[in-house]
Amino acid sequence: MFEFLMGVEFLLLLLLVGVSGATGYAANHLKYVGESESSFRIWLKAAKVGVYIGTALIMIWALDIMIIFVNYGWLFIMDRVLNLLPLLSLPAAIVLIFALPNLSRETNKKSLLFFIVSVHVMTVGAVLAFFLVTVDIPAVPNTKDILIYGGALIISVGLLWLYHGRRLKVLENRLPRISIRIVRGAVYLILVFGVAITGLVISQKMSEFPDRMNMVHHHTADFGGGDSILDENTNPHHDSHDSNSDSKSISVVELKGPQTDIPDKKYVLYAETKKIRLASGESIEAWTFNGQSPGPKLVANEGDLVEVQLVNKNIDSGVTIHWHGVDVPNGEDGVAGMTQDAVMPGESYTYRFVVKEAGTHWYHSHQQSSIQVQKGLFGAFIIHPSSQHKTKTMDTTIVAHDWITPDGRNIPALDTADTFQRKMINSGTPVRLRLVNADNLTRTFSLNGVPFKVVAIDGYELNEPGTLTTSLLRIGGGGRYDVEFIMPDTAVTLAMLMEGKPIGIVYSPDGHGKQNVLDEGEILDITKYGLPAQASFNTSTVFDRTFTLILDQTYFGVYNGEAGQQWVINGKTFPDTPTLMVKEGDLVKTTFVNRSFADHPMHLHGHHVQVISKNGKPISGSPLVLDTVNIEPGETFEVAFLANNPGLWMDHCHNLDHALRGMTMHVAYENIYTPFAIGSETGNSPE
Numbered sequence: 001m002f003e004f005l006m007g008v009e010f011l012l013l014l015l016l017v018g019v020s021g022a023t024g025y026a027a028n029h030l031k032y033v034g035e036s037e038s039s040f041r042i043w044l045k046a047a048k049v050g051v052y053i054g055t056a057l058i059m060i061w062a063l064d065i066m067i068i069f070v071n072y073g074w075l076f077i078m079d080r081v082l083n084l085l086p087l088l089s090l091p092a093a094i095v096l097i098f099a100l101p102n103l104s105r106e107t108n109k110k111s112l113l114f115f116i117v118s119v120h121v122m123t124v125g126a127v128l129a130f131f132l133v134t135v136d137i138p139a140v141p142n143t144k145d146i147l148i149y150g151g152a153l154i155i156s157v158g159l160l161w162l163y164h165g166r167r168l169k170v171l172e173n174r175l176p177r178i179s180i181r182i183v184r185g186a187v188y189l190i191l192v193f194g195v196a197i198t199g200l201v202i203s204q205k206m207s208e209f210p211d212r213m214n215m216v217h218h219h220t221a222d223f224g225g226g227d228s229i230l231d232e233n234t235n236p237h238h239d240s241h242d243s244n245s246d247s248k249s250i251s252v253v254e255l256k257g258p259q260t261d262i263p264d265k266k267y268v269l270y271a272e273t274k275k276i277r278l279a280s281g282e283s284i285e286a287w288t289f290n291g292q293s294p295g296p297k298l299v300a301n302e303g304d305l306v307e308v309q310l311v312n313k314n315i316d317s318g319v320t321i322h323w324h325g326v327d328v329p330n331g332e333d334g335v336a337g338m339t340q341d342a343v344m345p346g347e348s349y350t351y352r353f354v355v356k357e358a359g360t361h362w363y364h365s366h367q368q369s370s371i372q373v374q375k376g377l378f379g380a381f382i383i384h385p386s387s388q389h390k391t392k393t394m395d396t397t398i399v400a401h402d403w404i405t406p407d408g409r410n411i412p413a414l415d416t417a418d419t420f421q422r423k424m425i426n427s428g429t430p431v432r433l434r435l436v437n438a439d440n441l442t443r444t445f446s447l448n449g450v451p452f453k454v455v456a457i458d459g460y461e462l463n464e465p466g467t468l469t470t471s472l473l474r475i476g477g478g479g480r481y482d483v484e485f486i487m488p489d490t491a492v493t494l495a496m497l498m499e500g501k502p503i504g505i506v507y508s509p510d511g512h513g514k515q516n517v518l519d520e521g522e523i524l525d526i527t528k529y530g531l532p533a534q535a536s537f538n539t540s541t542v543f544d545r546t547f548t549l550i551l552d553q554t555y556f557g558v559y560n561g562e563a564g565q566q567w568v569i570n571g572k573t574f575p576d577t578p579t580l581m582v583k584e585g586d587l588v589k590t591t592f593v594n595r596s597f598a599d600h601p602m603h604l605h606g607h608h609v610q611v612i613s614k615n616g617k618p619i620s621g622s623p624l625v626l627d628t629v630n631i632e633p634g635e636t637f638e639v640a641f642l643a644n645n646p647g648l649w650m651d652h653c654h655n656l657d658h659a660l661r662g663m664t665m666h667v668a669y670e671n672i673y674t675p676f677a678i679g680s681e682t683g684n685s686p687e
């Protein structure tokens with residue numbers, strides 16, 4: 001429904017550009033009809049019809065926007081009302097109310113001029129509106145945009161008046177010869193294309209990242225309605241911690257885990273290239289940790305001090321490790337160019353942190369993450385709760401991932417199994433399946449043959465989750481669901497549903513069970529699942545800062561030197577996306593609105609967010625505390641967090657291809673700076 005309404009809007013605006021262009025063409029001919037009454041009447045009629053059709057299109061557009069408003073809310077349409085509506089409706093109103101009624105064969109030149117100009121201004125308004133929606137989405141209306149586009153419309157009035165006024169005099173009502181008109185048309189066309197292409201080339205060049213730049217940009221600081229906390233120490237040019245800077249200012253490298261204590265768990269991860277073989281026999285040129293992908297499963301207990309040494313054997317572009325879902329100190333977060341430099345071949349880097357978040361998490365490289373995660377630099381990270389006593393639970397982790405063959409085919413798999421697998425589990429055994437989505441795209445899972453519960457999401461244990469039988473589980477990119485059931489005497493089929501054949505695992509007591517895929521069912525709405533319980537935030541919490549973030553796609557734009565479709569936050573791509581400024585201790589609310597046609601799993605580093613409401617309704621099930629909130633087209637999520645982990649934190653879409661195309665921003669605490677930078681000179685490229 002949402003996609004339909006947005007698609008209709010796009011088509012209406014496109015159509016409007018065409019219709020008002022044709023109307024402008026007809027109106028223009030009124031200058032050249034000379035003594036011929038019949039031809040005047042024909043062109044006037046054509047122009048009138050055009051104006052009426054255009055007006056009708058604008059009214060249908062307004063109706064479409066109204067329907068979006070009623071169903072999805074004000075945040076979805078505020079730019080349409082404040083930026084687009086005036087551009088479309090004012091010129092149309094002027095044509096209809098003032099210009100059209102006074103027009104006839106006896107009309108003097110002045111009112112003819114008025115009519116032609118106002119019809120052409122209507123065309124300009126339609127083109128500007130179309131440009132806004134496809135290229136320069138305002139999202140959050142601001143005076144600057146209103147002035148620029150409103151100004152452009154007003155300037156066009158002046159220019160058109162001069163142009164047509166001059167021609168009306170000079171040509172004395174004669175249409176110029178066809179050859180002249182063709183030449184003139186060609187010159188205009190070349191001019192328009194010339195300007196457009198030059199503009200594109202210039203903006204493409206200008207969008208290129210410099211050789212060195214800071215990742216956190218305070219020029220787009222957003223204080224979320226709280227007090228302004230920018231000061232000298234957080235200014236973007238503050239690259240190094242020189243001795244005379246304020247002592248209050250803290251570098252991310254000082255924000256580390258315990259450096260000297262003896263670790264409870266110690267791992268060494270070697271990043272290296274390695275050919276791996278999928279179950280089907282397909283071979284993949286993977287990038288691995290310790291020669292395997294997914295990399296070794298890291299296991300720790302809540303409260304453990306974990307030490308992981310990363311050794312880069314031969315990944316030329318460098319590697320880091322980010323602990324997805326584990327709220328480590330900022331200096332251990334593994335973001336190349338923000339919390340460390342990428343670890344180059346032959347180098348090593350040691351991470352040390354105490355783990356507090358029990359549950360299913362994962363780790364992955366955050367250097368060129370869209371490429372490196374795709375190639376296999378990731379693994380599961382399981383933290384057992386301290387209270388857990390040993391049971392005979394069969395605990396298994398399954399990581400969904402999309403592999404790409406050397407010849408460019410996509411092969412979705414569970415771990416490396418791209419075909420159906422069979423596994424044996426004794427009946428009566430309690431089973432915990434930890435499903436990790438290490439993909440960019442949302443994945444849908446089904447479990448057939450046994451009643452089950454989703455006991456945890458993103459590692460967070462749900463309160464009183466109910467028993468499910470036919471629900472499908474939709475896990476956004478980067479997200480995790482833990483599923484529990486008691487193994488029956490008969491076969492249980494876990495499947496990942498996709499276009500084409502599903503893949504999955506058949507569990508059975510004898511290991512020979514027949515696969516029986518459940519491929520239809522209702523998708524589990526996690527905001528209504530389980531029972532409410534005491535939580536940190538609710539709808540009446542008073543927040544220190546509230547941020548509104550509108551996720552859009554533009555049809556065309558430039559990003560870091562490349563032209564194409566863009567994924568934008570509040571109308572902008574990184575580094576022009578807002579930087580959310582917070583102070584330690586702040587209660588922060590962020591509202592995410594997805595107006596695009598794709599899911600956006602928004603992941604905040606270093607914190608967990610509690611979901612307060614979805615689509616304006618408070619959540620009614622178990623409290624939900626997530627690190628990756630998957631927001632589907634047309635959805636609004638209000639999420640809240642306590643700012644209790646000082647640092648500079650990425651907040652980005654975990655469809656890593658979207659992050660690569662600009663859907664990245666940061667949460668920045670006051671008085672924290674980074675000595676690291678991104679750009680070709682630094683070798684750091686976190687996306």
Ligand code: C2O
Binds near residue numbers: 364366603605652
């Ligand atoms: Cu799992 Cu910034 O990423």
Ligand code: CU
Binds near residue numbers: 567599655658659663
């Ligand atoms: Cu996205």
